[in-house]
Amino acid sequence: MAGKKKNNFKLLSDEPILESDRTDHLDFNHTAGVLACAALHTDSPITIGIYGNWGSGKTSLMRLMKQVVECDGQGDDAAVAVWFNAWQYEREEHLIVPLIATIARDIKKKQEQLETLSLNDKIDDAAFRALNIMKTGGQKVHDALRSVLYGVSMKGKLGVPLLGELEISTSMKDMIERYEAVTQDTLMARSLYFDAFDQLRELSHEKMIKKPQIVVFIDDLDRCFPEQAVRLLESVKLVLHQPRFAFVLGIYPQIVEEFIRNKYAAQYPMAAARAASPDDHEFNRRMDRYLDYFNDYLGKIVQVRHNVPERQPGQMQGYIHHLLTDAGVIDEFLVEGVDKKDLLELIAEVGKRSPREIVRKINGLIVKWRIAKSEKSKGKTYDLLAGLINETISDRVSKDKHEYKQFLISLDWATSDKDVSTFGLKLAGALEGTRSVDDHMNKINQLKSNLNVENSPTMKNLVEILDKDEHLFNVLNSIPGCRWLSDKKYREEMYETYDEKKFDSKEELETSEVRKKSLLLPGESHVQLSPDLTKVIPGLRLVDVPAGEFQMGSKDGADSENPVHTVKLESFKMSAVPVTQAQYESIMGVNPSEFKGKKHADAADRPVENVSWNDAMMFCEQMTTLTNGKYRVTLPSEAQWEYAACGGTKSEGFNYSGSNTLDEVGWYDENANGETHPVAVKKPNELGLYDMSGNVWEWCQDWYDDKYYKACKRKGTVKNPSGPGTGSSRVLRGGSWHNFAQNCRSALRRGNLPDSRYSTLGFRLVFVPQAGGSS
Secondary structure: OHHHHHHOOOOOOOOOOOOOOOOOOOOOHHHHHHHHHHHHHOOOOEEEEEEOOOOOOHHHHHHHHHHHHHHHOOHHHOEEEEEEEHHHHOOOOOOHHHHHHHHHHHHHHHHHHHHHHHHOOOOOHHHHHHHHHHHHHHHHHHHHHHHHHHOOOOOOOOOOOOHHHOOOOOOHHHHHHHHHHHOOOHHHHHHHHHHHHHHHHHHHOOOOOOOOEEEEEEEOHHHOOHHHHHHHHHHHHHHOOOOOEEEEEEEOHHHHHHHHHHHHHOOOOHHHHHHHOOOHHHHHHHHHHHHHHHOOHHHHOOOEEEEOOOOOOOOOHHHHHHHHHHHOOHHHHOOOOOOHHHHHHHHHHHOOOOHHHHHHHHHHHHHHHHHHHHOHHHOOOOOHHHHHHHHHHHHHHHOOOHHHHHHHHHOOOEOOOOOOOEHHHHHHHHHHOOOOOOOHHHHHHHHHHHHOHHHOHHHHHHHHHHHHOHHHHHHHOOHHHHHHHHOHHHHHHHHHHOOOOOOOOOOHHHHOHHHHOOOOOOOOOEEOOOHHHHHHOOOOOEEEEOOEEEEEOOOOOOHHHOOOEEEEEOOEEEEOOOOEHHHHHHHHOOOOOOOOOOOOOOHHHOEOOOOOHHHHHHHHHHHHHHOOOOEEEEOOOHHHHHHHHOOHHHOOOOOEOOEOOHHHHOOOOOOOOOOOOOOOOOOOOOOOOOOOOOOOEEEEEEEOOOOHHHHHHHHOOEEOOOOOOOOOOEEEEOOOOOOOHHHHOOOOOEEEOOOOOOOOEEOOOEEEEOOOOOO
């Protein structure tokens, strides 16, 4: 009875294979054999990189490789397997010191083990031959490593009493301290270090002395500070890249390569690159081109790279079944209504098919399940599969990834499709039609075809998130996942079931006074929308921009602003200010801006930023729905934006929007103090529009083409132009708080990728009356 009660509280440990009786349920055995034999039988120096994310199973694979080396490294193939946990010594300035000490210690230990077998007459022929190699070549390698470690090959430069009599059994701490005592003088240390290195190099190339293969496994290198990891890699390359040495490195490569990029980026002439770049896109392109050389830093050190494979859906079922059995919950989890295959596949995707993450998720699920079970008498419901989906969404939302918050909120928005009430319901129906497709890319293509995403920015965004997050796609494409998408009540019940904090889309602006009032702006031409709409989006004011003709471009500007050409536009309504943080959150439910929070008490009145063109189009789609068909809300065309910025028919020909002095009308690098500012503080332009120069760049509807004006000039007068038919970047206008005054001119043009998000990017709206609707 006591044993049964004990099992009721059992959880899983996160141990690699061959530790705590953990066996190989990840099918690493064959891979381990191939890689270990390569390390064991390659005479020339070799470094094998075991690459993978944290928790992917790198340590388990390396443990199996070490076992192969220990078993096969006998007879004439005598080998010493060394295990070095780099992170345990991360406080040491030079990790190479404890590494060399560990190698020397394990060589000595191997020799002592074989000698013990010999003394007890338990040694076979293979072990006897290995012992002879260890006594000769092994001992010499051991001594050479100690020379490197202590710096004793001094050619009479310095005498250290008793140092030569020290044994390798000396504690690691004492060894390091003695090394530091000998090498206090930097120049002397360098001389001694390389003298000893020469001795090791000469021994390694001595073919008359048979030496053991030294296979060194360096684990958890990605848990060290990147600078320490890089220093160790370079030291290994310099000192131990010798014949009969093989290294197996457990690495999360992105960590190391990102450090290398940042290291060299710090030395790059940033100011000059920024000055030479007309916008952030060009600046990033220049940086990427410069740093591309350092992207494959590890390729200069690692001769063989093996990526721990990410398992495909279904491949982790045996592993997960073993874990659930080991935890004693498999039978209790498989209650009525829970399919075994659905359960195992859902756990695999929630855990991102990562062994460590799966263990963590199962433990969390077991705890929540036991708590819910014990409280069932209090009216608590329990749904195992719902809890797994809840884990998936909560993880992403809790990391403050606003695109996932937006994903969650968008599911409840109404679609324009009269047959489907919400985006969540429509997405669920389309997902069910992809289950017969095999590959993730093909599933996404099928999903896009089912939904015709180009007609809806919101649905396009939902699909793009699923495209980038295959695990989330697979979780939501399950039977319970589709129910979760289509049933808001079911989603909300999850939080109650597992006592989670329900996701609240209303953030810091909820209590802001701006949410309770309209933003009153000076001027005579403001048009108020219906009261119903202004309750939803606080402070919304529109300006009537009358029809007219103007000269678009600038004779004195950049090539992209030429040639000047004639454009004729119909009238339209434009928002008086850029969309503010309060307005954006009232529609979208999230606030992605950088300049918000307690440090920015006036954040509600500042322009929303960190929004992509795609985000802005989603906002426009929801605004269109909220007008009940009266308006199509969109971004301004590039021509509409410049016409309005220049003052329309009231234009006085100013360089900036409303003035020839930028300080009067806009926030830019000389007066913004490195941040955005509340809208409508500076003077408006001739039409009553605010902040069209500076504060934030404003997305326009058009694709960007720096040669587009030449095509317009050939046509003569262009009526209501909508820009090029295709492109890779969308137009940005107006400059920002970050830019020089020159970049805030009304005629200046820029482009950026439609999914770009920066603290300099915002937008404003244009309202177009719909047929049959009142204006």
